[in-house]
Amino acid sequence: MRRRAFLGMAGVGGIAGLAGCGEERESIDDPTFRVGDDVLQRRTRDGYEQVPVRGVNLGMAKPGRFPGEAAITREEYDRWLAAIGEFATVVRTYTVHPPAFYRALAAHNATADEPLSLLQGTWVPTADLVDAGDATALSEQVDRAVRETVDAVHGATTLPERPGYASGTFDTDVSDALLGYLFGIEWPPEVVVETNESADPDGGGQYVDAAEGAPFERWLAGRLDGLAAHAAERYGTQRPLSFVNWVTTDPLEHPYEPFRDEDRVGIDPDAVRATDAFAAGTFASYHAYPYYPDLLNETPAYLDYVDHRGERNSYAGYLNDLVGATALPLVVAEFGVPSSRGIAHRHVHGRHQGWHTEREQGEILVRMFEDVAHAGAAGGIAFAWQNEWFKRTWNLDARSVPGRRPNWSNVETPEQRFGLLAFDPVEGPRLDGSLDGWGDATTLDAEPTGPAADGPTLTGVRVTHTFEGLAVRLAFDTLPDPVDWSAVNALVTVGLTGRERSLPFGTGASAVADVTVRLGGPGDSRLLVAADYDAFAREFGEAAGLPLDSYRDGSAGFVPSREPVNLGYTVPATGERVPFDAVETGRLRYGTGDPDAADYDSLTDVHVAADAIELRLPWLLLNIADPSGKRRIATAWDDGLATEPFEDVAVAAGTYRPDSSGRAVDADGPTNLGHVAPGVDGSRLRTVRYRWEPWEDPVYEERQKASYDALVDAFGSD
Incomplete structure (x- = not known):
């Protein structure tokens, strides 16, 4: 296939004139945004021009609140969008935000020299999907959600209060800024497999078709077709469509991936295609990080791949394969590294999940934007705008109380520290x-x-x-x-x-x-912990090969404080055994x-x-x-990681x-x-x-990290 040309990643300006540009009103055959040969495009007076997709993901959480509480205020949205606009051309959301977001976006774009375009998501509840197994069981629920998404961005709906969702009157039409719809989540492979084995959804549609695809691909096409039909029939609009995909369900074969579920099944974006009636088109979207799955650390072709800088770069090697596997323009819709004290995965070329200063985070993000561009992708969207305190990481999640995570900042947990915006203590x-x-x-x-x-x-x-x-x-x-x-x-x-x-x-x-x-x-x-009170030993001691009898009775004394980064695995293609690995985080x-x-x-x-x-x-x-x-963690060894109160x-x-x-x-x-x-x-x-008093509402102040400054320096306007 022909290589993509991503001109806007490292130097082309933003999208001019999203509002009030004097263009003729769009028609179904001439949408404001569309999929071009290799890129996403926007209609101008002189025809279609490339949209430089350089963006950031914006979640709905803030300190003290879960995302489902939809608690971000208009003032916060105003401030955040102004800052995002200093380096980005696109803001991506995972779900419908509160009405304040769309009002803030319209207000920002009305005065910005380079307005922001919106890549709007529709969330599919992961737990509901896993419980159902077969995705078709959720079709009615999901179709209702995509219609609500379309109505919200057109400013034409009122949504009731429901736990986990935004509500209120959506009265601001931001469809002129709507680059496209990005549907769904990182699909659990077991759901894809079960749907493929047990379901037979209709893959043919008026606007989006997957008649020749696997059942899960046909199910995706049906949801996108319903979205396109609702937008066309009610609002006379079309926008580019895509669904979320990730490394775990990419269509490539990965013989060096050690975990079956990480290469068990693929979803091919080329199987879900626009019909002749859908001029806006479809594109491919992937979440792709450098450190996981382990195939990125084990595949020889990736480890030996030499990037445009003349450096070995497994992430660039993977992106090269991924872009080459589709005939559609491809947007890397999530990528990044966290500026956390702790680490959850190593990366063979240093882009770990954690252990980065904010400056290092920024340097890596700039290089990853460049990697995306040189792979020929249509654009990249960094994860994420703000730190998210409600998040957890696999190697530490059992050591914190789930319902209380948003109330304090866990500097050790990588998932909480991907943001460009930090929340610091006021006092x-x-x-x-x-x-x-x-x-x-x-x-x-x-x-x-x-x-x-x-x-x-x-x-x-x-x-x-x-x-x-x-x-x-x-x-x-x-x-x-x-x-x-x-x-x-x-x-x-x-x-x-x-x-x-x-x-x-x-x-x-x-x-x-x-x-x-x-x-x-x-x-x-270094910080040491009493052996009989070592949370690492209680959870991972057997896998780590620790002398647990001397830990249980405390005779091991004070021991290093550790956290795992790899539970051990065997590389299928070679039979090589990679042992359990942990780092001493108490240094x-x-x-x-x-x-x-x-x-x-x-x-x-x-x-x-x-x-x-x-x-x-x-x-x-x-x-x-x-x-x-x-x-705190309970005193008794046999209580494991159960918690108990303390004064x-x-x-x-x-x-x-x-x-x-x-x-x-x-x-x-x-x-x-x-x-x-x-x-x-x-x-x-x-x-x-x-001692201190318990708290419910953490008092914090916002601070743009050094990583934000790095992106502004690399991509911002002079």
Whole structure:
């Protein structure tokens, strides 16, 4: 097939004159937007021109709210669309948003130099679809939803209040900005298989036809045909049509994919085609990420693929195959990487699901936009505009309370951090050395435990929190720049269960503690968890090959805090066994946590100032499953990852002089600690009980990430 020409990805401007451009009113045979030979097009006075599809996905969630609550306000939509318009030409929605969105879009486009076009989705409830098995069982429900979608974008309906859906009076017609309809979800392969085996839907239609396709493809064609018929008959409009597809159900064969369901069945967009009566046409759409499924890390042709930069790039290799497999223009409707502290999948060429700073996220997004363009796709739509706190990730979801996730920011979970827009605490420390945000902290005075030692002296400790984690500030008389970590290390303890334990690192002390933190400088600082309270061991310990008896009884002591990135698999084409893999997520990163600082590092755990060491401990690493409702992982090993309420956390801190291995050198005192806060009783480290009030509505402020700035710099107008 002929290669696509995606001219607008890296330099062509946006769509001029979506509103008030003086064009003749569209007709069915001359739609405002249509599918061209290789691209999507818009009608102008001089004929059709290419639409540069460079977009971002916009969900319906915000902090404190699930997407189904449809809680985004008009003011937020106004602000967000203005910011999106600085780099994008397209905004994609997954479902019908509240009326405020369409009003905001119309208002934005009325004054914007480069108006935004809309790719409108219709959501299909995944749980209902999986429960039904055969997709045809949902045909009536889905057809009603697509008609409501058409009515909403034409500003001609009132939708009642229903759990999980937007409601209200839709009185703003944005069809002049409507690039197309993108129907559906990432189709579960088991549903596709069951529909293909048990159903026989009619694939022929007036506007969209799949008479020769498989049953699931015919079912898709029927839904799209109904949408097209409703738009044509009621509003006299046609718009390009597509359905969501993803790597799991692409029509390619992947012999190196280790998991059967990830290459079990394909859906071919070429089987679902426009008839001669549908001038707007159909196009292919895929969600495609670089790190999953595992075929992207295992297929030799992808691993060895050399991109336009002369670099190996498995993602570009896959896109090359995908674009070449269809005769339709193809839009990569989702792609991206998250700026999360945690990681859920590795990528062979470094585009992991997590472990990226916001700057790195932006750099990768720009390169992925370029990869999409050079593969010959018709466009790309990044995921996503805003961070989404309600999301979960497979390797950590059991450690948090499902119904409470929107109320706090889980910095460890990759799925929550794909956004270009962050939601930061209004109050609380930034890890920048200033006392801002520490004013209401609980304070602990420090005292010596034995003879004075050389090196910095711990003078006090402050403890506070935000919706991101527990924050601790260790104050010193002074700290040299750079700190001589061979002269002083610090220890912080956090207790939830009330159990007293011997502390690690040769300190010769005990405390009520379930988590200990050693601060020994960059590359030598880590959080450890008591073995019998290790959530990773409880969930994945057998797969990881841990000595579970010594974890269960606690004799393993304090152990690294870990999270899995791969459960292990066998590559079918070679028989190679890829073992279980986990990362030590308790390793702490030093940097500056102030977004306004030139050296800002969004993954900062620890900041060193002239007279203090500040750290933020993510809630999840403390086994706190919901800080907003104050629930933690249960104490008893046999309770697994069940949760129970708690009132407070026990906190203490101390310093010691380390030997070359990081263990405390012997001191002439009851412990090997130098100074401690709040104090010691013999060899027992006293703790302070830190508590906070539960919350329902997190107080936050919006911040455009460095990744947003990278996209504006790459694609924005001068």
